[in-house]
Amino acid sequence: MQIETITTTPYNDQNPGTSGLRKKVKVFQQPGYLENFVQSIFDSLEDITHKTLVLGGDGRYFNRVAIQIIIKMAAANGFGELIIGQGGLLSTPAASNIIRKYQAYGGLILSASHNPGGPDEDFGIKYNVSNGGPASETYTDAFYKRSLSITEYKTTNIQDIDLDSVGSQQIGNIKITIIDPVSDYAELMQKIFDFKLLKQSISSGYITLLFDAMSAITGPYAKRILVDILGAPPESVINAEPLEDFGGHHPDPNLAHAHELAEVMFSENAPVFGAASDGDGDRNMITGNNIFVTPSDSLAILAANAQLIPAYSKGLSGVARSMPTSQAVDRVAAKYKLPCYETPTGWKFFGNLLDAGKITLCGEESFGTGSDHVREKDGLWAVLFWLNLIAVKRQPVADIVHDHWQKFGRDIYCRHDYEAVESPIANSIVEDLRNQLPTLPGQTFGEYTVKFADEFCYEDPIDGSISKNQGIRIGFENGSRIVFRLSGTGTVGATLRIYIERFEPDADKHNQDAQVALAFLIDLAEQLCEVKKRTGRTEPDVIT
Numbered sequence: 001m002q003i004e005t006i007t008t009t010p011y012n013d014q015n016p017g018t019s020g021l022r023k024k025v026k027v028f029q030q031p032g033y034l035e036n037f038v039q040s041i042f043d044s045l046e047d048i049t050h051k052t053l054v055l056g057g058d059g060r061y062f063n064r065v066a067i068q069i070i071i072k073m074a075a076a077n078g079f080g081e082l083i084i085g086q087g088g089l090l091s092t093p094a095a096s097n098i099i100r101k102y103q104a105y106g107g108l109i110l111s112a113s114h115n116p117g118g119p120d121e122d123f124g125i126k127y128n129v130s131n132g133g134p135a136s137e138t139y140t141d142a143f144y145k146r147s148l149s150i151t152e153y154k155t156t157n158i159q160d161i162d163l164d165s166v167g168s169q170q171i172g173n174i175k176i177t178i179i180d181p182v183s184d185y186a187e188l189m190q191k192i193f194d195f196k197l198l199k200q201s202i203s204s205g206y207i208t209l210l211f212d213a214m215s216a217i218t219g220p221y222a223k224r225i226l227v228d229i230l231g232a233p234p235e236s237v238i239n240a241e242p243l244e245d246f247g248g249h250h251p252d253p254n255l256a257h258a259h260e261l262a263e264v265m266f267s268e269n270a271p272v273f274g275a276a277s278d279g280d281g282d283r284n285m286i287t288g289n290n291i292f293v294t295p296s297d298s299l300a301i302l303a304a305n306a307q308l309i310p311a312y313s314k315g316l317s318g319v320a321r322s323m324p325t326s327q328a329v330d331r332v333a334a335k336y337k338l339p340c341y342e343t344p345t346g347w348k349f350f351g352n353l354l355d356a357g358k359i360t361l362c363g364e365e366s367f368g369t370g371s372d373h374v375r376e377k378d379g380l381w382a383v384l385f386w387l388n389l390i391a392v393k394r395q396p397v398a399d400i401v402h403d404h405w406q407k408f409g410r411d412i413y414c415r416h417d418y419e420a421v422e423s424p425i426a427n428s429i430v431e432d433l434r435n436q437l438p439t440l441p442g443q444t445f446g447e448y449t450v451k452f453a454d455e456f457c458y459e460d461p462i463d464g465s466i467s468k469n470q471g472i473r474i475g476f477e478n479g480s481r482i483v484f485r486l487s488g489t490g491t492v493g494a495t496l497r498i499y500i501e502r503f504e505p506d507a508d509k510h511n512q513d514a515q516v517a518l519a520f521l522i523d524l525a526e527q528l529c530e531v532k533k534r535t536g537r538t539e540p541d542v543i544t
């Protein structure tokens, strides 16, 4: 094995966003682009010699090419072992589990998650640390800084590795191990949930289900767990083959993109339970027979019922939600006297709280839920959690949701996304909102009086690190909120997200359509930010 040092010039746009570095495939294909970023990561880490690195991705276009490049660079940079998912595949939660289980130094996960894939679409890469979770901002800032001054990277002249055969081989100083991407994860799920009960509920026909893998990474995981282990009929998992372009779709589990599933779940023949996951397997959409569960409600319902699940039967240490996620889980925490934390958007902010044992469950409004079993959000885990609840409670999804609202009230919620807005317009919208903040408290709009208006700043309770500019919050006396923030995962222009919520305690008013129930606040949000006026658009691109 001969180590080669290649001269390179820096790119100035390698600043990771909410979840790693995401760019168009064509950007990643520029000479040295991927190599520069990977070397910047390796250069920023402390002593990687002889350490173990986990490597895998969601199977999108460029995954295999990137893996071969990274294998050679990892070998040249002195890593002692690489653990790689067969076929170059690992879902994000499975990669997190592998890092933890095999006590790896870290992992590189190749994914742009819910963004489309293919030669003209998106690719991404993120680094996870030894707890299995996404690198904190301290790390990602260091990677970016390094990328701005990099002058060379290291690689080797070894042959491409056969990614499809499970087993280990020693090449020079590095051991390369190809593992089955599913088995460790499937084993972990069986330690958390009551698989015996789930099997019975499925074989007896009490639970019927449909899972849409959206031609992305969760196909093999869902087939093994739901079909092979739990005995669901093979047709219960659709779009189960991971495709490099996700069949040309957005692998984003919401009613707009998972329309095949949505059509079945809102039809006369709907099964008891339906779900979908995203490109890299960390998101989940939960539906029942003619009902969609908002992710914020899902988090609250999981928290309220966690003691029914074997792994959480002793109770929760605490819960957390990202700032724009609705306050539904806060009500559960208040009732059961659990600590409840509000963090910025992005899973990396939950890591310290989970490591310190301050929280057991956490989630985001963007279809992400998870627990202390790994350090990433976990789509199939959420699916199994819901199936386990349905099996124990012997109630359909709609009854579980309505009972929850009855007990805690309903936080009516929606998110409006304006995608690919020209960056100068998006930045001026945020700037103008920022300037309005001091004048808003005390102002009244209809029945809504502004209680506070600020820009969310988070101080990590464990390491004291400060994260500023995490979204603009306008809170009202009656607990309603409007939140504005710019996405950190897009690759074209800027995406403005507007999050709106209102609390409805009256059970007679729980069965309302969210867009109707929130119409006043939706209009008020436009009045405050003028996104339609400034972009000439009439509707959001996506409503969730």
Ligand code: VG1
Pocket (backbone or CB within 6 Å): 018, 019, 112, 113, 114, 278, 282, 283, 322, 345, 346, 347, 364, 365, 366, 368, 486, 487, 488, 489, 490, 497
């Ligand atoms: C979005 C979501 C955020 C999530 C992130 C990564 O970020 O809003 O909640 O953690 O995607 O999810 P942003 O900055 O675009 O709003 V995933 O499934 O892309 O790894």
Ligand code: CO
Pocket (backbone or CB within 6 Å): 092, 113, 114, 278, 279, 280, 281, 282, 283
């Ligand atoms: Co994802």
